[in-house]
Amino acid sequence: MGKDKLRRFAAIKSFENVIEAKPEVDFSLKGSWRKNFFKNNNPIVLELGCGKGEYSLGLGKHYPNNNFIGLDLKGNRIYIGAKEALALNMKNVAFLRTRIDFITDYFAENEVDEIWLTFSDPQRKKPKKRLTSPLFIERYKQILKPGGLIHLKTDSELLFEFTLDEIEKNKYTCLENTWDLYGELSAKMDEETKAIFHIKTHYEKLFTAKGFTIKYCKFQIN
Numbered sequence: 001m002g003k004d005k006l007r008r009f010a011a012i013k014s015f016e017n018v019i020e021a022k023p024e025v026d027f028s029l030k031g032s033w034r035k036n037f038f039k040n041n042n043p044i045v046l047e048l049g050c051g052k053g054e055y056s057l058g059l060g061k062h063y064p065n066n067n068f069i070g071l072d073l074k075g076n077r078i079y080i081g082a083k084e085a086l087a088l089n090m091k092n093v094a095f096l097r098t099r100i101d102f103i104t105d106y107f108a109e110n111e112v113d114e115i116w117l118t119f120s121d122p123q124r125k126k127p128k129k130r131l132t133s134p135l136f137i138e139r140y141k142q143i144l145k146p147g148g149l150i151h152l153k154t155d156s157e158l159l160f161e162f163t164l165d166e167i168e169k170n171k172y173t174c175l176e177n178t179w180d181l182y183g184e185l186s187a188k189m190d191e192e193t194k195a196i197f198h199i200k201t202h203y204e205k206l207f208t209a210k211g212f213t214i215k216y217c218k219f220q221i222n
């Protein structure tokens with residue numbers, strides 16, 4: 001492992017806004033994130049596979065009365081977002097370093113209001129590992145409030161088509177769906193929505209530079 005990675009791994013251990021969780025260890029914040037971590041009663045929004053956490057930070061700035069938690073396995077990526085949140089003294093943004101697979105160990109029934117999936121790995125050869133596969137959706141059902149929203153923003157045709165098929169097959173409620181977010185929806189967006197979609201993640205910038213269009217859908221599973 002490179003020196004810089006090791007330095008970042010060590011650094012996040014002392015960050016008050018990063019929690020490192022292991023599935024085999026009882027997680028004390030499950031069911032009490034609001035009371036014991038954020039110390040408020042505001043909605044909780046998750047960014048799954050957050051990388052450097054651009055959406056957690058960006059949404060956190062727009063919505064100071066919501067709580068945002070970015071989840072990712074990679075501590076060296078989380079480090080970037082967590083460091084910025086600390087520098088900006090943002091009390092409504094936190095990061096959880098873990099595998100999303102164990103999400104029901106960290107959040108209780110109805111504890112989560114909204115989920116953002118930002119440029120998730122398309123998992124070309126492993127459909128079960130896609131973050132919108134039935135396996136993951138079942139997990140989200142256990143923690144998401146009735147009517148809670150799931151947002152998917154992606155460059156991947158494969159993941160987008162797969163997700164739309166799952167929505168249709170399972171009769172989830174699709175509230176928004178576009179194959180070209182900036183081309184198609186842009187004209188219809190109010191200023192607030194525009195600002196939210198113009199939060200650009202690291203992977204979004206990479207894929208946009210390669211000429212990919214950005215796909216987006218918003219749906220409810222319960």
Ligand SMILES: C[S@@+](CC[C@H](N)C(=O)[O-])C[C@H]1O[C@@H](n2cnc3c(N)ncnc32)[C@H](O)[C@@H]1O
Nearest residue numbers: 049050051072073074099100118119201202203
């Ligand atoms: C393609 S990157 C996107 C990162 C960021 N959202 C962005 O748009 O720049 C996918 C991220 O998901 C994380 N990831 C993928 N599967 C995961 C899992 N099962 N548990 C935790 N993190 C996962 C990876 O570590 C990686 O940081």
